[in-house]
Structures are given as structure tokens and as C-alpha cells.
Amino acid sequence: MTMKRLSPLLLAACCAVGANAGAAPQAKNIIFFLGDGMGPTTITAARIYKGGEEGLLNFERFERTARIKTYSNDFQTTDSAPSMGAYMTGIKINNDVISMKDARALEPGKAGIDLCGSGNGAASPTILELAKARGKAVGAVTTTELTHATPASTFSHVCHRDAVYTIAQQIVPGGAGYNAALGDGVDVLMGGGRDHFTPRDATRNPQGRPDGRDLMAEFAAQGYFVAATRADMQSARVGRKFVGIYSATSHLDYSRARRPEQPSLAEMTAKSIELLARDPDGFFLMVEGGKIDHALHDTRARDALAETVAFDEAIHTAVERMRAIDPGLENTLIVVTADHDHTMVMNGYPKRGSPVLDVVRDYATGQPKKDADGKTFTTLVFGNGANRPDVRADVDSATALGDDYRQEAGVRAPYESHGGGDVKLFAIGAGSAPFKGTIENTQVFHLMKAAFGF
Template sequence: MNKHTIAAALGLALASSATLAADAKNVILFIGDGMGPTVLTATRLYKVGEEGDLEMMKLPYAARIKTFSHDAQTTDSAPSMAAYTTGVKMNNEVIGMSSDTVAVAPGKDANGNKSINYCASDNGTPVPTLLELAKAAGKSVGAVTTTELTHATPAATYAHICHRDAAYAIAEQAVPGGAGFNSALKEGVDVLLGGGANHWTPYSADNPKGRADGRDLTKELQDQGYHYVTDKSALAGVASGRVLGLFSQTSHLDYDLDRQAEGAAATQPSLSEMTAKAIDLLAPNDQGYFLMVEGGRIDHALHGTNAKRALADAVALDEAVKTALGKVDLNETLVVVTADHDHTMTLNGYAAKGNKVLDLVKDKEGNPALDADGNPYTALVFGNGPNRPDHRTALTSEQVSADDYQQETGVELSSETHGGGDVMLFADGPGSRAFKGTFDNTQVFGKIKAALGL
């Protein structure tokens, strides 16, 4: 084969690869907030044991993702999620802006809520998100989360702001035709499901964390043709069109452990139910869709060193992945599952195979391992956080397996911090072969963008 034949063959191969890379009609990006490698391992042990696999782990392609931000070794959720959605490294607290943007915390309004946006017009510039690029290509888009809809991870799909805490200003960016609207979203985000209705509704005696500007963004969205729903049954009744679902008056949705405890009385949809509905509403678009789904409360439970609720929410995310895989055609839909950052939880000791991960470390006879002072210790502990006893005392299996138990920590802090470790990514569908090896979180953006041909 001469050099011209080789060149021609190489050109065809590259063209073929490019074609394959742009074969995805749809993308679903799952984010387990704070779901670092130890959380994944612990979730696997909690759900299916040592030899089982989580649904996400069954996806055929895997990678390891570096998560540092532009200005910090250990990132917060704002720049780490924004790295996935924009391909740009940002400073901690910043969402959807250029790397030179300085984080400026919002001020408090007359009602004491942090709703005054101090972002100056000369403080950095917005950078395009995958959601905006998908909209420009005629695709439908959605963001689903168990946190407030204005929280860092969902906000990074549709907003540009110099500080993640400016939740009231973030909400404005999702409202077509209103002041502050992000016009790059064209006619708006098609599916928005999460919590924190107070950021979208006006201040009142009954809504003390409401908007000081008096705007009712839920009404403004309804005037634009959106369905507005506030509970599980109402969401189930939406058959088509655009939808805003806010399932908590203030703050986030319930932890899945608590939602399950409510049983039939639960009014909040599960993450699986929200995911299924979002797919149903987005899929009819012949041009395809981009959907982000976040299991956000994994992170919150970890900050409180409450491993049981963290693992239950990680299982809920895994069930949402299973739900999505059962609804989509992997010949046209790229599914990516990853985390935005790590945490300080670790799995320690030499527990026997089959030992419950939320229990004490025990040998195969069921005898607990003992520390230097003769006290049992748990399989899961945290590097830092709010539960560092001055003197360790004897723990029991019943005590450490309780829903509200907080694992012990090495360094006393009011809230456990993120960890700076790499996180895992799993993928299947068109373009998934690009997700292998170790690479930066900003490169995830490029691989998804290429898969969609944007």
C-alpha cells in the first residue's frame, strides 16, 4: 500500500470516526452530586453486595475524571458542573462564566434573604452551555434535580452568574420574556423539575423566603404556556408540552429515605419518576433532546456525615439510570453517568465479606474490630465533619445503623467538606467510546458536544 493509499484510508477512517462521534440524537447526563469512588463502592455494597454491580457500573465504557476548579484543588459544585456544561474552568462559586470571573456573593434584601445580585457587567463574560447549544440545534432540553432548581448543578445548565448563591437571579434566567431571561435558551427550558419554590414566587407573610421584587415567575412561565405542577400526581397528569415542577416550598426535595418512609402519602415524585416524565416530554422532538438529571441530596447527606441517607439517595440515582435505560434506544441516545466532585468518606478496617457497610467493622464470626482503646468502629468514617467525639465510646450495631446516625470524623468541622479526588464516569450509546482513560472534567463537554454534532 503506497503513502497516498494510506493517507486516503486514514482520511476515510477519520471521517468515519467523526460520523460516529456525531451519531447521538439525544444525551442524558446523570450527575451524582458528591458521588466519589468511595461513595460508589459503599452504594454498591449497600444495594447489591461485593459481587454485584450498580446499574451505572454495567455501562460498557468508563473513565476517571479530574475535578479541580480554576482556583482550587478541591472544587465546589458550581465550577465542576459548569466544566461539564461549558468546557471552561471557573473559580469556585462561579456558574457559566469565563475563567477570569470573580465570585461576588449576593447581598441581602429588606427581608433578610440573599437576593441582591452584585455581579458587575465587567466581571467576566458568559460562556455557552450544552443546553444552549442543543436549543440552537432545535433540540428540546431539560433539567431534573432533587435539590432546589436554582442550586449549583441545575443552574449550570441554564444560567450564567458570578455566584451560585444568587438563586433569585438564577431563577429569572429561565423565564422567557421576563427581565433577566437568558435569551440563548430561545423559547426556554422545556422541562424544569426540582425544589425551592420560594425563589420563583413573591415574598409574603406565608412565604418569607420569597422574592423581594414581587415577581411570580411561576405565573410568568404559565403565561408562556408552561404547565406548573407542585406534586407527584399533577406531574403524572402532564401529557405533553413544557413544564415547571417545584415540589418543595422552600429548600430541597426530601431525602429518598424519608420519601420512602412516607409510602403512599408521599407527594414528591421520586427521581426515577421525574426522569421518566422528562424523557416522555422531551422525546417527541424529531431533532432530539439534552437532559440533565441530578441526584443532588447525596452531597447534602455527606456534608452531614449521614452515610445512610447518602447511600439511599445514590441508590435512587442508580434506579433513575435503570429507568432511563429502559426507555431509550441506545443506538441514538448517549447516556453518561458521573459525579461533580468527591467527598472525604472512606471505607476502612478489615470487615469480613458480607459485612453490612453501614455497620461496625466485624470479622466473619460477627465480632467487632476494636480501636486502640478497645472500642468498636464503623466501616464508614469521614476525614472531617460535625461528629468528632472528644472521647470515643463503645458503639452498637443498632446505634450506627439508625437513619439519623452520623459517622465519626477525624477533624471537627461544622460541615464535612468536599474531597479533591478524581471521580468515575460511565457511558453507553453513540459517542460513548470516547469516554475512557483519565481526563479533565472540561473534556466531558467536548465529548458530549461531539457526540451530538453541535
């Protein structure tokens, strides 16, 4: 890795006397996995989808578990921005705000430029920025747009999550609007949404940058290896910073329909560890399975479960790669959690061994059960969402098990909302022992900070 220039403000922040000052470092490396929207029901259903009721997802085998409270500073039900910000900064944040204390959300409008202005909150240092200031390599990987709420909360500070062009320019070293707290730059960046980094063109790139900047070229000018495909990523060698944006527009594909030019989350995780792990000071890596959330918003349970399994495979890959480097994980902490729940539930007493995506069947006869109106129904349903017919019709197995089936909802809404319930956390490795009980999402930041010895 190249020499790192420390930000004086961040160095002062990370060295300040506080609750964790003087804590003995236990972890040289931290990998933080965030399953966006991966609530407890999604974990249970994905477990059954993958291997049956008696099976376990890989991360469910971790030694430490906790229950996380997810409310934001201003809402009982959080959105992704303040929840991820709580994990990254240790403070409660208002909905839609990216890693800023006491900031009120201000929508950027069509320009996509932050309108925060002076006197509206202050940037709060993230664990990624603190790690960078201590000389560690850092990375952020996601299946969403790189400027989306979860990854942005690791390296950016804006008053609204939709200020995508401002978020993008905050991670390009040397350019206008760069976040100086990142020192010489984030070492590994991967995700989608290349249009937020490239000039607007009415025909070829209508959602491109209105300021005309080509941030991908600016990355290259700063010495980054720039990748647009899986093959590009695989060819990258240790020793240079790396940015890979694998879709020209929007997020990456769902895993079960992924185009061959896009890497899987497991492949992105493996490459990130390869690039970061050579730093003698260690590293911090954030990995998001962001498409879990997208599928749940669309009440597409099959995709949500498939994305959860793909996320689990990425975690398994990380554990294997780190055990090859650090066999007992004596220097590595791996944390897996979610930012919020959703409204999906399992209902109706399905028989053990039944496909979790199927209609509910009678235990004795095997025939589909009926609701009070004499209609069949699926095991998985949602509290709200767009698929809420005025009059329910029968659902057969062929339909329910189809790739494009959208589960029904109890309350009609434009799209399914987040749920306000607690989520699970799983941890393994150095400094994992304190992750237990029912805790605030903000406490996770302090536990990671203490594990690093900051």
C-alpha cells in the same frame, strides 16, 4: 413541542469553527446524569448496601468508563458550581461561579441578587444552550432546589451560586433578566425551592422573592404546564413546556422519607423523557441526584447510600425508556458521573458479607473490633465533619445501623467537606467510545458536543 426561536449569539457560538466543527453527529439525544458528591467510595458502599460485594449498580454495567479530574480554576478541591460548569461549558471556572469564564465569585448577600457587574467575566455557552440553538428540546431535573449550583450551571450565568433569585428569573421566558440564550425556554424543568420563584411574604413565604415577582405565574403565562405535586406531573401531556417545583421551600426530601406529593427521581426522569422524546430533532436532558451530596455533608452515610441507589434506579429507568424508543441506543448517549468526591472512606478490614453501615467485627470471633483506645468503630467514617467527639465512646450495631446515625469524623469541622479526588464516569450508547482513560472534566463537554455533531 412548540416552534423554537433561535438565539443569534448562541447559534453563532454553536456553529463556530473549532475542535469539533464538522464532526459527524452520532447522538440525536444525550442524557447526562450527575450524582452530586458520588465519589468512588460512595459507589462501592452503595453497591454493597444494595446487593453485596459481588453485585453491581446498574450504571456500573455500562460499556465505557473513565476517570475524571475535578479541580476547579482556583482550588484543588472544587465545589459543585465550577465542576458542573466544566461539564456544561468545557472551561475551568472559579469556585462558586456559575458557567462564567474568568469571573471572580461575588457573594450576593441577603438579597440573593447577582452582583457580577460589568467587566467581571463572560457567560460561556452551555451544552444545553447549544442544543437549544440547534432546535433540540432540553431539560434539567434535580432533587435539589432548581436554582442550586448543579442545575443552574446548565441554564444560568451568575458570579455566585447563592444568587438564587437572579438564577430563577434567568429561566422564565419573556421576563426581566431572562437568559436569551435559552431561546423560547427550557422545555422541562423539575426540582425544589418554589420560594425562589414566588413573592416574599413575612408570614407565609419569608424566603420569597424580594422583588415581588411571581415567576410561577409568569411560567404559566408563557404556556408552561405548572406542577406542584407528583399528581400534577403525572397528568401533564406531551405538547407543552413543563415546570414542576415540588417543595415550597428548600430541596426535595430524602428518598427514604419522601412525602407522597413528591415524585421520585426515577419518576421525574421517566416523565422528562416522555415530554422531550417527541421532538423530532432530539433532546438534551440533565438529571441530578443532588441529595447524595447533602447526606455526605451531614455524615449520614445511610441516606447517602440510599440516595445513590435511587439515582441508580433513575438511570435504569432512563435506559429502559430509551431502549423502547431507540433499541440499540444507536441515537442516544447516556453519561453518568459525579462533580466531586467526599471524605468518606471504608476502613478497618470488615468481614465480607458484613452490613456496610455496621461496626467492624473480628473475622474469627465476630465480635466488634477495637481501636487503639479500646473503642468500637464503624466501617464507614469521614475525614472531617461535625460528629467529632472529644473522647470517643463505643458504638454498637443498633446505633450504627439506625436511620439517624451520623458517622464519626477525624477532624472537627462545621460540616463535612468535599474531597479533591478523581471521580468515575460511565457511558453507553452513541458516541460513548471516546470516554476512556483519565481526563479533565472539561473534556466531557467536548466529547458530548462532538457526539451531537456540534
